[in-house]
Structure formats: structure tokens, C-alpha cells
Amino acid sequence: MHHSHRIKLCLLIALLALTPLFVIAEQSSQPEWTYVLPANVLENKNGNLTLVNQDAVLPSDFVPNNLLRVRLRSVSGPHELRKEAAEALDELFKAGEQAGYELYVKSSYRNYQTQSTMYSNRISKYGKDDGVVAKPGTSDHQTGLGVDVLNKEWANRDGMKPTFGQTAEAQWIEANCADFGFIIRYLPEKQEITKIIYEPWHLRYVGREVAQYMMENRLTLEEFTEEYQAAIKDYESRGGDFLELCRQLNAPPPVIELDETDEEGDSEVSFFGS
Numbered sequence: 001m002h003h004s005h006r007i008k009l010c011l012l013i014a015l016l017a018l019t020p021l022f023v024i025a026e027q028s029s030q031p032e033w034t035y036v037l038p039a040n041v042l043e044n045k046n047g048n049l050t051l052v053n054q055d056a057v058l059p060s061d062f063v064p065n066n067l068l069r070v071r072l073r074s075v076s077g078p079h080e081l082r083k084e085a086a087e088a089l090d091e092l093f094k095a096g097e098q099a100g101y102e103l104y105v106k107s108s109y110r111n112y113q114t115q116s117t118m119y120s121n122r123i124s125k126y127g128k129d130d131g132v133v134a135k136p137g138t139s140d141h142q143t144g145l146g147v148d149v150l151n152k153e154w155a156n157r158d159g160m161k162p163t164f165g166q167t168a169e170a171q172w173i174e175a176n177c178a179d180f181g182f183i184i185r186y187l188p189e190k191q192e193i194t195k196i197i198y199e200p201w202h203l204r205y206v207g208r209e210v211a212q213y214m215m216e217n218r219l220t221l222e223e224f225t226e227e228y229q230a231a232i233k234d235y236e237s238r239g240g241d242f243l244e245l246c247r248q249l250n251a252p253p254p255v256i257e258l259d260e261t262d263e264e265g266d267s268e269v270s271f272f273g274s
């Protein structure tokens with residue numbers, strides 16, 4: 001074996017042997033993260049987990065980042081969603097199409113002012129707040145991550161009713177939305193928690209990992225928020241630094257660079273004697 005090859009090989013073996021020690025040393029300085037989802041998914045850096053309801057109100061000047069025009073089959077519009085949600089919805093529609101379902105976007109991002117107008121229109125029409133239109137600042141649609149998806153028949157109707165859930169399209173959506181990062185935001189058995197009727201059409205983007213966990217366990221965003229925030233508190237009560245843990249998890253993996261070209265121009269390390 002060429003002399004310089006042998007030196008490089010020894011260095012490589014030494015590095016590989018030492019790496020696990022460094023990893024263990026770094027991890028043992030923090031308590032164990034025991035929650036089912038990785039900590040950095042729950043950091044909510046991108047706002048995907050932002051909870052909006054009657055008790056968690058968005059300010060009137062809240063406008064989501066990266067709004068993107070949605071160019072999908074729709075009955076009104078133009079429609080906008082945050083980039084991740086728009087791209088995921090695109091994939092969801094494609095998969096729906098392949099399964100034989102024609103889906104329609106009915107409602108997407110709504111700014112505070114639009115919600116405010118809808119709310120006052122509803123009140124002047126019915127003389128009171130009948131709970132159908134969310135108060136400005138309390139609509140999931142203001143996040144830019146909420147979208148109403150219907151089939152053709154329902155897209156052309158005036159109102160939306162929970163019986164949409166009985167259609168083949170709604171059942172396909174419920175069974176598959178998590179694979180694209182969406183949850184059914186208002187589940188039928190959770191109306192007392194969400195304070196909103198069953199809305200089989202209202203999808204909310206939270207990211208795939210979280211969506212799969214939530215849909216498997218039939219969790220509302222209210223319940224999930226409580227659960228993961230308790231997990232963070234528990235971690236911190238055991239002396240953990242949550243943000244530091246996220247920073248470590250978000251850091252790119254260390255790259256071990258090997259100078260693989262020696263003076264003779266060989267481009268690989270040979271493990272056989274030459």
C-alpha cells in the first residue's frame with residue numbers, strides 16, 4: 001500500500017472511532033427528550049403550528065409570510081396560501097385526481113379585513129352572531145394555512161354542511177390528507193373543544209410529521225398544542241434547554257472532508273494493497 005494512503009486510512013479510522021464519543025458527550029449534557037415527535041418540529045419556527053381560535057386571536061395586522069397564488073381547480077378566488085401549504089395542496093389534488101376525485105378549492109387565505117366584513121355582513125343578515133362566521137382575528141383562514149376543499153356538487157352549493165363528510169371525496173380527503181401535511185381541523189367528535197361544528201372540508205396545514213401523528217390519534221390543534229407544550233415544560237423542568245436542543249437538531253450534520261486526491265492524482269482511497 002502506498003505510504004500516503006496508509007496515513008489517510010489511519011486518519012479516517014481514527015475519526016470514525018472518535019465520532020460516537022463526541023456525539024455521546026454532547027447528548028449527555030442535556031436530559032433525554034422523551035416526547036414522540038422530535039423537539040425541532042415543535043419549535044414552530046415557521047408558524048405551521050400556530051393555533052388560532054376564539055381564545056387565541058391573531059392581531060389585525062397579522063399577514064402570513066410567503067403567500068403564494070394557488071392555481072388549482074376552484075369555484076371562487078383568486079386563492080392564496082402560504083407556500084408550503086400551496087405546494088402540499090397541489091400534491092393532494094394530484095393524488096386525488098389519480099384516485100378518481102375532482103377536488104375544488106372554495107376558500108383559502110383570508111385577511112383580517114375580509115373576515116371582518118364577512119362577520120358584520122352575517123350579523124346584519126341574521127341580527128346576531130350565530131357562530132357560523134368566525135370573528136375577525138379568530139379564523140384559521142387568516143394563518144394562510146387553512147383551506148376549504150369540496151367536490152364539484154358541494155362547491156356549487158351556497159352553504160356548507162357536515163353531511164359533506166359522507167361524500168366519497170370527503171372520505172378520501174380524511175384518509176389521505178395527513179400524508180400531505182394536512183389535518184381535518186374541526187373533527188366531528190371534538191366540537192366541544194374546537195367550538196366549531198364538524199367541517200370535513202376545512203384542511204389545515206401543519207406539516208407531514210405532525211399531521212400524521214394528529215390524525216392517527218384524532219387530536220385537534222387545541223389538544224395537540226396543550227400536549228406538546230406540556231412536553232416542552234416537562235423537558236425544561238428536568239433541566240433541559242429546549243431551544244438549545246432545537247438548535248442542535250437543526251444544525252447540519254458534521255461533514256468529514258477527506259482530501260481524496262494525492263500527489264499522484266489517484267482519486268480514491270484503496271483498501272487493497274497496490
Ligand SMILES: [Zn+2]
Nearest residue numbers: 107147148202
Ligand atoms: Zn374553512
